Amino acid sequence: MRPGPASRIYNSQRMPGEPHRFSRAAEDLIASLRKIPSEDPRGIRRRPTHELVELIDALRAKHGIGQPTAEQAIRDLWPQIVGPANASYSHAVRIDERGRLMVQATHAVVRNELFLNRAEILDRVRRIPGCASIARLHLSQG
Secondary structure: OOOHHHHHHHHHHOOOOOOOOOOOHHHHHHHHHHHOOOOOOOOOOOOOOOOHHHHHHHHHHHHOOOOOOHHHHHHHHHHHHHHHHOOOEEEEEEEEOEEEEEEEEOOHHHHHHHHHHHHHHHHHHOOOOOOOOEEEEEEEEO
């Protein structure tokens, strides 16, 4: 009997020296005849293996690991955005899912100063590459 096209494709995907893999139905039948548990649980699909380097690179690209973020750019330029005096008593915490820049000030006077100048601060922040989508500032004291 000559192997069909599907078995040729399946066999070409195997690594050299790897044992032949039967279909799940055939393995289940063999396991039940030998009265041993099946190797793979029912809900698991077999997937081809990938190099670890490829997986790590894909995850780094997907989650932006090692790439500059808008939050980090704002933190780096914070003294130029709000001035050195206000920057020493405040810091940009994060950008939330609604596009608000969360800023924490350690003194009420600094928080009030930032509040009064929030339009100008927001304009300076929006000029930073990648920060044009910042909707507004959210100031908190703490």
